[in-house]
């Protein structure tokens with residue numbers, strides 16, 4: 001498998017909405033001043049199709065857009081699990097004390113993806129024996145032991161000395177996704193997040209940063225938020241008022257020591273502490289701006305080498321996460337404005353479903369038309385599902401819409417039936433692949449790795465190379481913990497880990 005120095009993690013319901021998002025992230029990763037300790041560049045989660053008036057606050061503006069500005073001005077923003085570009089090195093342990101010169105360790109593999117030795121290693125890495133190791137999920141990879149593995153991993157990285165950057169482009173949202181719309185789903189999500197945040201992580205039994213170019217054109221800039229002065233003034237005035245109030249409560253308690261005075265003091269003390277803990281977000285909010293066009297120009301002129309990029313898309317259940325949508329998310333990442341030979345998309349299927357694999361076999365075929373179509377027409381919304389749902393796809397784009405509709409109907413037919421029947425399998429190779437789905441269940445099965453597109457051999461209808469597309473369902477056994485999404489991501493990191501060290 002490839003071992004790109006930069007990794008993008010995407011939940012299956014969060015598609016790319018801006019093809020130059022990787023270049024924006026690289027404006028930070030390629031800055032020699034911050035690259036040595038930069039673990040990740042986090043983009044906000046933005047949502048489509050919220051219910052009318054967003055009555056349940058699904059947009060979560062404070063969590064995803066306001067507070068991160070303040071965290072960015074202090075030690076760095078937390079990790080939101082999706083829409084996040086990681087430096088691979090940050091998943092392998094603390095930042096090195098001094099900059100090292102071992103970039104070769106994280107170069108992409110030169111061997112063809114579908115070669116036997118690469119596939120053998122990938123199968124081995126997707127095995128569940130690693131879930132019992134001391135290292136994975138504890139010292140390296142995404143961290144285990146918390147319901148909110150994203151927040152916990154980001155927090156542990158910051159404790160190790162890594163930093164992070166929050167990138168919220170004003171031009172257009174970089175990623176768009178689905179938020180829970182019903183009250184019950186919102187409550188379920190909040191319950192899990194809150195339990196995760198207050199959870200004491202259970203102990204589990206279980207490098208290099210992107211090639212940094214010499215100092216060059218300015219790729220990003222930042223300045224303090226214009227509200228910073230007002231925020232600080234407000235903090236001082238409010239704090240003075242709180243102190244006066246608490247002083248009054250204490251004086252009252254001294255003169256009249258009754259239960260009600262004590263309760264009032266305690267209540268205001270709790271509220272004052274809650275207020276105090278949230279002031280970090282307001283102290284030094286930062287606004288950032290990147291210059292991806294300068295980076296493109298430098299790359300075109302040959303003065304910068306864009307590092308390889310691995311995109312990890314996670315899915316876990318074909319009935320809750322429709323395979324057509326998951327495939328659209330992967331297609332939106334495959335259509336990034338990025339050299340195809342340096343872009344790989346890995347799909348982790350924790351549901352080990354033949355329906356998801358069918359969707360990706362079809363998506364690989366559709367990519368041959370979709371990627372050149374996006375390039376030629378200059379389309380920004382590169383998730384086919386979002387593009388056609390927003391009313392595009394009429395007139396001169398009808399042909400591509402017909403191809404997409406065929407794909408959608410085929411996958412939805414299979415989902416309705418609950419299995420992939422013979423009529424949906426068109427080639428002997430695909431038939432051989434689906435033969436693997438025999439005699440196992442989704443909770444007890446061997447690792448399955450399927451290279452669907454190999455950049456070194458597959459091209460689109462215009463003759464240009466396509467990015468790599470790999471389907472991976474890690475091994476699961478009833479006797480071994482699987483660590484949910486963190487385990488799934490680690491199987492993907494691992495499939496490149498040994499290789500990156502061996503290079």
Ligand SMILES: O=c1ccn([C@@H]2O[C@H](COP(=O)(O)OP(=O)(O)O[C@H]3O[C@H](CO)[C@@H](O)[C@H](O)[C@H]3O)[C@@H](O)[C@H]2O)c(=O)[nH]1
Nearest residue numbers: 011012080081082148149150189314315316350484485488
């Ligand atoms: O065993 C599992 C469980 C989940 N997932 C995937 O993880 C993602 C997020 O799971 P979901 O159930 O949708 O959780 P949410 O609460 O919607 O997700 C938010 O909260 C999670 C926990 O903090 C983060 O991991 C996510 O990135 C963040 O979007 C989805 O793509 C799932 O397919 C797996 O791959 N394996």
